[in-house]
Structure formats: structure tokens, C-alpha cells
Amino acid sequence: MDTIKYQFKICTGCSFFCTKEEAVEFCPYCGEKLINKCPTCKANIKTPHGNYCTQCGNLYPGRATKNKK
Numbered sequence: 001m002d003t004i005k006y007q008f009k010i011c012t013g014c015s016f017f018c019t020k021e022e023a024v025e026f027c028p029y030c031g032e033k034l035i036n037k038c039p040t041c042k043a044n045i046k047t048p049h050g051n052y053c054t055q056c057g058n059l060y061p062g063r064a065t066k067n068k069k
């Protein structure tokens with residue numbers, strides 16, 4: 001079987017996400033623009049539940065962690 005690699009768009013204001021194929025540009029919950037790649041390294045977003053880019057380790061905008069150190 002082929003491995004399908006989904007790409008996602010995530011909200012920069014809340015935890016909403018959708019697949020890149022969906023015609024959704026803004027979050028239906030908070031109205032923030034969705035991003036489909038890391039603003040730092042331009043890597044595609046493959047883990048929509050994650051807070052950090054899997055390529056460069058930078059925090060996605062709006063994905064502030066609750067447990068600050």
C-alpha cells in the first residue's frame with residue numbers, strides 16, 4: 001500500500017486544523033488565518049496536534065504552551 005502523507009493547515013489562534021486540501025483559509029472558531037507551513041523553516045505541517053515544528057523545533061505561532069519553564 002502506498003503511504004499517504006497528509007499535509008495540514010493549522011490555526012494560529014487556537015487548536016483548530018484541517019487538511020491542506022480543504023478550502024478553508026481562516027479559522028471558523030477564532031477567525032485567525034491558517035498557516036500550511038512552518039513560518040520559520042517553511043516545512044509542511046504533518047502533525048496538526050503538535051505545538052512545535054518537526055523540522056526546526058520552533059513553536060508554531062499561537063501554540064503557546066501552558067507549562068512555561
Ligand SMILES: [Zn+2]
Nearest residue numbers: 011014027030
Ligand atoms: Zn482558531
Ligand SMILES: [Zn+2]
Nearest residue numbers: 038041053056
Ligand atoms: Zn520549522
